[in-house]
Amino acid sequence: MLRDRIEKELMKAVRILPPDCEALIRKAYEREENVYARKVLSHIIENIRIAGEGRLPLCQDCGMFYCYVTLAENCRIPLSVLENEINLGCAGAAQKAFYRRSVVDDPVYDRNNTGTNLPVIINWERGRGDETEIAFLLKGFGSENCSSVRMIRPTDGEDGVVSAVLDMVRAAGGKPCPPMFLGVGVGGTMDKAAILSKKALIRKADEHNKDERYMRLEERLLSEVNGLGIGAGGLGGNNTCLSVAIETYPTHIAGLPVALSVNCWVDRKAFISIRDEEVL
Amino acid sequence: MRLELPYGKNALENMRAGDEVIISGRMYVGRDQVHKRLVTCLDNPPFPFEGNAVYYMGPSPAPDGYVTGAAGPTTSARMDPYSPLLLEAGLRVMIGKGPRSAAVQEACIRFHGVYLYTYGGCGALYASCIKSSRIIAYRELGPEALLELEVEDFPSICLYDAHGGRLI
Incomplete structure (x- = not known):
């Protein structure tokens, strides 16, 4: 069942970093010279070990479930079924892997905990391939509070994009648990x-x-x-950011939207693919 | 240096920004909603501010056989609007992650407070330093309830000391 696979992957994701992310952290530790940043990175590596060996999540903020679905061109599974499987898989993982319940029902007035970490934020995109890809982020909010959007001028070009991103990262400073991972949306x-x-x-x-x-x-x-000098834990050094990824889309003649999503070093993700109704 | 909590007279005076501070003893845990409530009962708080420390944290649930779930620091900046009032009421030790506002730095100087940085994202590591955990107030806040912890060899770095010194 898809829900079981989702549950299994998310039970793992909350404790174990994707290998590419962990490799970047270890590389940062090897090249870091700032004495405080080295302490931060060595504690991070120790934390990765403890979470990997026991039953504790890497971080007490187990995030909000964020799901990005890219549908296969010939996907025959109804969206309502996919949505239900995603919700059940997420709820099961939160329960069985001891996720902190961090989601409240009403943002301004009630703020009552939903007790399940649901709802899941789901984005749907029609893809061109023959596999449906379901990707998850466990989106922590220390870093999400530093995410932001700037609407710059269409004539600002590459330098404008760079300056907008640097502004937003400077404002974040040491708050999002650097070294961070950055996602940039342009257009x-x-x-x-x-x-x-x-x-x-x-x-x-x-x-x-x-x-x-x-x-x-x-x-x-x-x-x-990395030239900003914020550094690991915000304590200085050269490892403010470990990776930057950009995605783009056509835009209007009058505008150039630039959005930044910030993730902390605990870059928790899970990926599941489906082909011809079979979970791969 | 080592810091035993609750701290005694003059215990904070030798601490300097940049010192690695290893904490043992009792500390109190409160974050956003607890701070919102504490500032409404400064005359009669649920624990004495003097001698004690506040750690900004909200743990994940404890698996069977564990004292606590993951228990790393949350972003201190969200407590910035409340901290000067707590410092004025006698609190002198704050523990969390990330930079603080100018108002908090000034209040630290004025009331001889210290701010200790703990390693962000290291929830499993800090859980392993916690020997006991119990709710002492605001149970209805769930993961944000006010806790009392016993900790041992809990690592931190002094970012602001009681003499106006700053690491960042």
């Missing part, structure tokens, strides 16, 4: 850019944008963000 409307920034964040940390110009922009942003 569309304000809300489309925000969703693109999450889609970018979900991409595997070692995958780059296929357009060479944006791939170079990802590298430029990574280097300039």
Whole structure:
């Protein structure tokens, strides 16, 4: 069953980092020279070990379930069935893997805990492939509180994008538990850019944008963000950010939306693929 | 240096920004909603501010056989609007992650408070330093309830000391 597979992957995701993310953290530790940042990174590596060996989550903020579904061109599973499987899989993982219940029903007035970590935030996209891909982020809010959108001028170009991202990261400072992972959404409307920034964040940390110009922009942003000197834990050094991913979309002649989704070093993700109604 | 909690007279005076501070003893845990409530009962708080420390944290549930779930710090900046009032009422030790506002830094100088940085995201590591955990108030807040912890060898770094020194 799809729900069982989702549950299993999310029980693992809350305790064990994707190998690409852990590798980036270890590499950062090896090259870091700032004495305080080295302490931060060595405690992070120790935390990864403790969570991996026991039953405790990596972080007490087990996040809000964020799901991005890319439907196969020929997907015959009704969306209502997929949605139900996703909800049940998430609820099961929260229960069995001791997730903190961090979701409240009404944002302003009641703020009563739903007790299940539901609802799941789900985005649907029609893909062109023959596999339906279901990707999850466990989106912590220390970092999400630092995510933001800027509507810059259409004539601002690459430098404008860089300056908007640097502004938002500077404002975040040490708050989102750096070294961070950044997803940047460029184009569309304000809300489309925000969703693109999450889609970018979900991409595997070692995958780059296929357009060479944006791939170079990802590298430029990574280097300039690391030049800010915020550093691991916000205590200085060269490891403010471990990866930058950009996703783009057509936009209006009058605008250039730039959205930034910030993730902490606990970059928890899970991926499940389905082909011809079979979970791969 | 080592810090035993509750701290005694002059215990904070030797601490300097940049010191690695290893904490043992009793600490209190409260975050957003607890702070919102504490500032309404400064004359009669659920635990004495003097001698004690507040850790900004909300744990995940404890698996069977564990004293607590993951128990790392949350972002201190969200407590910034409340902390100067608590410092004025006698609190001197705050433990969390991330930078603080200018108002909190000034209140630390004025009331000789210290702010200790704990390693963000390290929930499993901090859980392993906690020997006991119990709810002492506001149970209805669920993961945000006010807790009393006994900790041992709980690692931190002094970011702001009681003499106006700052690491960042």
